Amino acid sequence: xxxxxxxxxxxxxxxxxxxxxxxxxxxxxxxxxxxxxxxxxxxxxxxxxxxxxxxxxxxxxxxxxxxxxxxxxxxxxxxxxxxxxxxxxxxxxxxxxxxxxxxxxxxxxxxxxxxxxxxxxxxxxxxxxxxxxxxxxxxxxxxxxxxxxxxxxxxxxxxxxxxxxxxxxxxxxxxxxxxxxxxxxxxxxxxxxxxxxxxxxxxxxxxxxxxxxxxxxxxxxxxxxxxxxxxxxxx
Numbered sequence: 001x002x003x004x005x006x007x008x009x010x011x012x013x014x015x016x017x018x019x020x021x022x023x024x025x026x027x028x029x030x031x032x033x034x035x036x037x038x039x040x041x042x043x044x045x046x047x048x049x050x051x052x053x054x055x056x057x058x059x060x061x062x063x064x065x066x067x068x069x070x071x072x073x074x075x076x077x078x079x080x081x082x083x084x085x086x087x088x089x090x091x092x093x094x095x096x097x098x099x100x101x102x103x104x105x106x107x108x109x110x111x112x113x114x115x116x117x118x119x120x121x122x123x124x125x126x127x128x129x130x131x132x133x134x135x136x137x138x139x140x141x142x143x144x145x146x147x148x149x150x151x152x153x154x155x156x157x158x159x160x161x162x163x164x165x166x167x168x169x170x171x172x173x174x175x176x177x178x179x180x181x182x183x184x185x186x187x188x189x190x191x192x193x194x195x196x197x198x199x200x201x202x203x204x205x206x207x208x209x210x211x212x213x214x215x216x217x218x219x220x221x222x223x224x225x226x227x228x229x230x231x232x233x234x235x
Contacts, residue, residue: 002046002050002051002065002068003093003097004046005043005047005050006073008029008042008043009072009076010072010075010080011028011030011039012029012036012040012043013076013077015030018030021135022138023216050065057104060103061100064096064100064103067096068096068097071089074089083149083153086129087122087129088125091118091121091122095117095118095121099114110180112171112175112178115171116171119168119171120164120165120202122164123164123165123168123202124218126164127161127205127206127209127214128217128218129153129157130206131217131218133149133151133154134154134210134212135215136150136151137151158206161206162203165203168198168202170195172195172198173195175191176188176192194235197234198235208221
């Protein structure tokens with residue numbers, strides 16, 4: 001609910017830029033399907049109900065989600081126009097959700113999981129920006145409205161993104177040789193097989209993006225991708 005409130009706020013802030021975007025112009029607020037009054041009403045309901053539920057999960061959980069909200073406010077108003085830093089923040093948002101989820105369930109923090117998530121989310125964030133450069137090429141726009149990336153940044157974004165995705169697979173391999181894994185698995189070497197599955201999945205996403213087949217947020221694409229579901233099933 002709290003994350004949803006920040007997404008609604010971001011769409012409100014980006015409404016003028018979204019209306020100039022070939023695909024984002026169809027979003028509810030940008031297209032006018034959802035009025036500004038109703039958008040603020042949705043934001044307020046999500047924020048209040050989410051905040052009330054968060055307080056019931058303890059002080060630590062509420063503290064983490066408060067940091068999340070503050071960072072998203074800085075992102076929406078100021079920082080999303082700073083190249084690379086905006087992707088670092090997107091990665092941080094997903095990681096903070098992961099950290100927040102650890103607090104009420106009492107499961108100990110795993111540095112391996114955090115390390116894997118940081119590199120994976122950084123790769124997906126860069127993939128999101130890379131898709132924007134593909135859209136720029138298709139529409140002959142030198143700059144992406146509301147962001148600081150140009151049409152010529154695609155190669156660098158792909159280099160950083162694929163590298164980060166491959167490092168996330170490396171973290172999985174290193175995890176199989178750690179002392180911690182001996183406590184949870186009788187044959188941890190079997191988990192080495194996770195690495196090639198991860199390599200396939202992340203490499204395929206980037207290749208599809210290069211071919212222009214991913215037209216929106218990569219997470220949204222994955223939610224509708226049968227191959228991704230099969231990959232998760234194999235994992």
